[in-house]
Amino acid sequence: MNVIFTCGGTAGHVNPALALAGLMCSRDPSVHILFVGSARGMEGQLIEKAGYAFRAIEIDNFRRSVSPAAIRHNLHTARLVVKTPKEAKKVLAEFQPDLIVGTGGYASYPMVKYGAKAGVPTAVHESNMVPGLTTKTLEPLVQKVMVGFEACRQYYAHPDKVVVTGTPVRGDFFRMTREQAREKLGYEKDKPLVVSFWGSLGASHMNEQMVDFIRAETAAGCPFYHVHAVGSSGYPGMMQALSNAGVHLKDTGVDVREYIYDMPAVMRAADLVISRGGASTISELTALGMPSIIVPSPYVVNNHQEKNARVLEEAGGIRLILEAESSGEKLYDAAMDILGDSEKRARMHKAMLSLGVPNATERIYQTVMALVAGKDEKDESK
Numbered sequence: 001m002n003v004i005f006t007c008g009g010t011a012g013h014v015n016p017a018l019a020l021a022g023l024m025c026s027r028d029p030s031v032h033i034l035f036v037g038s039a040r041g042m043e044g045q046l047i048e049k050a051g052y053a054f055r056a057i058e059i060d061n062f063r064r065s066v067s068p069a070a071i072r073h074n075l076h077t078a079r080l081v082v083k084t085p086k087e088a089k090k091v092l093a094e095f096q097p098d099l100i101v102g103t104g105g106y107a108s109y110p111m112v113k114y115g116a117k118a119g120v121p122t123a124v125h126e127s128n129m130v131p132g133l134t135t136k137t138l139e140p141l142v143q144k145v146m147v148g149f150e151a152c153r154q155y156y157a158h159p160d161k162v163v164v165t166g167t168p169v170r171g172d173f174f175r176m177t178r179e180q181a182r183e184k185l186g187y188e189k190d191k192p193l194v195v196s197f198w199g200s201l202g203a204s205h206m207n208e209q210m211v212d213f214i215r216a217e218t219a220a221g222c223p224f225y226h227v228h229a230v231g232s233s234g235y236p237g238m239m240q241a242l243s244n245a246g247v248h249l250k251d252t253g254v255d256v257r258e259y260i261y262d263m264p265a266v267m268r269a270a271d272l273v274i275s276r277g278g279a280s281t282i283s284e285l286t287a288l289g290m291p292s293i294i295v296p297s298p299y300v301v302n303n304h305q306e307k308n309a310r311v312l313e314e315a316g317g318i319r320l321i322l323e324a325e326s327s328g329e330k331l332y333d334a335a336m337d338i339l340g341d342s343e344k345r346a347r348m349h350k351a352m353l354s355l356g357v358p359n360a361t362e363r364i365y366q367t368v369m370a371l372v373a374g375k376d377e378k379d380e381s382k
Contacts, residue, residue, distance in 0.1 A: 001031050001372065004097045004115070005052075008037035008107030012280040014046045016125050017103040019168035019361045020368070021052060027365075034095050038107040057087045057110060088114040099372050101125065102138065109134050116141040121371040125364060127167045127279030128304040129311055130155050143371055146364055148283065149355065151311050165364045166357020167283035172264040174287075174358070181269035185262075187225055191253070192339050195266055196274035197229035199281075199297070205323070206295065207234050211241045212328025213335075214254055218247055224271070224339060225253045229260045271345070272338055274331060277305035282312065286356035291348035292318045293334050295326050317351035 003024065005017040014037075021033050037043035039056035047054045088110040100115040102108035102124040116122040116138075123144040126135045129152055131145075139145055139158055146165040147153070153162045176184065187193055196213075198206040207230055217226060230238045235258045242249065242256070249256060260266050267273065267288060275281050277296040285292050294312065296305035306322070313320040319334050338344060357363065 001028065001099070002034070002095055002097045003031060004034050004036055004091070004095060004100045004111055005103065006036040006100065006108040006111040007103040007105055008043040009105030011046060012127055012278055013104035013108070014043045015170070015280060016127065016168045016364070017101065018046070018050050018052075019170070020101065020103075020364050021050075023361050023365050032095075034091075034097075036091060036107075036111045037105070043105075043107065055091055057084060057091070057107070084110045085114060089118075092118055092120070099123075099368055101368055102134075102142075103127075104132065104134065106134050109138065112138050113141060116143075121368075123368050123371060125165070125167070126152070127283070129307040130302055130304050132302065132304070144367055146367055148279065148357070149311055163363075163367050164357075165367060166287075166360030167279060168361040168364065169283050169287045169358070170264065173268060173284060176265060176268050178268055181265045184265055185269055187269060192224040192271040193266075193269050194224050194226045194272045194274065194335055194339070195228075195260070195270040196226070197260060197276075198231070198295075199276050199278060203231050204234055204237075206326075207231075207238050208241070209326060209328040209331060211238065211245055211247075213332045214242060214249075214256070214328075215245050215247050216329060216332040218249075218252055218254065222253045223336070225255075227255045227257065227260060227266055229257050232258045272335060274335065277309040279304075279308060282308050283356075283360070286312070286317070286352050287358050287360075289349045289353035289356060291338055291345050291352065293321060293331060293338070294318045295321050295323050295331075298323050312352065312355065315351040315355055317348050317355065 005021055007013040007017045024031050033052055035047045035052050035054045036057055039058060044054050044056065091111065092115060097115065097120050100112055100120050100122045102112040104127060112122050112124060122142045123146060124135055124138050124142050125146040127148060129149065139156060145156060145162050147162055148167045150164050153159045156162050182189065196210065210228055238256065267284065270290065273285060273290050273292045275292065275294060277294045294309040296309050309318060309320050312318040319338065321330060321334065
């Protein structure tokens, strides 16, 4: 069987495809897999590291601006739109796919579109609560649209095509119990652990708030362990800001890092996570049943992070704070409120688990294999 995965732009688009590709190869070592994406995106690097073949198709997005730079960019994109169909059709003719799966990003558009028109079984996976432009455009063409939550169905013109599969979470998030993770990291059993990270969009502003957060927790005698990821570009500035604020981290239990490389173990050991509301993060938090404080990034297209977080808020799994209303003190008070109420944490844990789909990769696998077999996979989540 020949399978094309097409995706790009962010790790949140690439990781679901890598999870499904890995499962397919474990079930059928003879499967041939080809990833197709943009040469300028991060997908090539991630896919090469995972050991899969990658083919680049030159494509770019349109920018929603009338600035001279945006106009030049959009003219270049318009020229690519003319060129892209020929490249996509060449890939189809050479690879002869039995299945095409798109997992998001504008780079996935041409292969799914022209594969569907050629009669190849096609499906797309949308990680966010509300479909992006690429998913909306492809919905009429594909056979199945796979989504994270039942509440997503309302945003589609063809709800009969929608299958609630969840979004894959890496298996290493489940290889240790909470107790094993805490022992590995050297944390005492009874002292809570807070984990915080902001990603890249708008992280500098939120890291400024974390200076005040850390100042508050150290002034209170560090009532919890705290691991905070700043990002490599912001790390020197944050350490200087903490020093200027008279905060010294030695022997405090506060661990400020550039990046959390052992995220599965750290998140597994946590009692509370403070983060943005990206789709991959939301999937990890719900799969783990992790009580959380979410500050959605207001800098993303279609405000999809807030829409993702609203689903969790309505279920009772998170405390949602908009960035415009957020401060270090407010985040600290919210964290102490949650950590100080074991019954509240238990309710949040249960609510998050109710939304999580630990077997998301298997659900996606069953859905797409049914397409290959010519069967119409019914959505058992309804």
